[in-house]
Amino acid sequence: MLVAAAVCPCPPLLVPEVAAGAAPELDALRKACADAVDVLATARPDLLIVVGPAAHAGRGPHSEGATATFRGFGVDLGVRLGRDLGRVADRPLPPSLAVGAWLLADARWSDAPVEGLGVGEPLETERCVSSGRDLAARADRVALLVMGDGSACRTLKAPGYLDERAEAFDAAAARALGAADPGALVALDASLAYELKAAGRAPWQVLAGAAERADLSGRLLYDDAPYGVGYMVAAWS
Secondary structure, rough: OOOEEEEEEEOOHHOOOOOOOOOOHHHHHHHHHHHHHHHHHHHOOEEEEEEEEEHHOOOOEEOOOOOOOOOOHOOEEEEOOOOOOOOOOOOOOHHHHHHHHHHHHHHOEEEEEEEEEEOOOOOOHHHHHHHHHHHHOOOOEEEEEOOOOOOOOOOOOOOOOOOOOOHHHHHHHHHHHOOOOOHHHOOOOHHHHOOOOOOOOHHHHHHHHHHOOOOOEEEEEEEEEOOOOEEEEEEOO
16 A cells, blocks of 8 residues: 655756756755655655656666666766665666666665656556556555656746646646645646656656555645746655
8 A cells, every 4th residue: 555655856957966067956856855755764665666757668667776877967876776686687777767766865764675667658547547556556555756747848948848738737737746636646638748748747647546545645845847847846645
């Protein structure tokens, strides 16, 4: 059963070494992410699963000990998902899970196993929800770290340029995340999310499936679009 969840965005710029001189601009976002992750440790889960958007090669499960680097973003920095179990993972973590692993490495954490799940951005809502149900059934006490951004179309300089529908989409997502409302997350329009380049939609709907019977309370810790991309942080417990 799901006992806690943290929802964080996944731009590599969250990692100060990647952001370099621009790092202070996201200090408030980093603090909110750290506060959300602390909720996971407090819940004392038997299993933690990091869920995030992934391109084709990164989709599916990732075992504890899987690694990644941020060399593709100009920084020779490596991360590991959970503990080093002395085995070599068959593939690297996708960027979203790498950012999640970085957040966990910098957090007060427990000895619970940590696994990952890369989710394709076009994954249908029904399959997202079903995957979430399966994750929640993995252990008596399951926690999720859910990585994903809102729309990338909030300003003229945003990666997806300005789309007048983006602000309303992000507002609906923020309300659902802040209220820990699985039904409202399921109601997010997958086609619209794809058009707005909202990579968090599928991971959020995985969370919705996991939380169906959990009766958790939510807190919205951050909601802004500093680079024209919607970044939201929430804690469910």
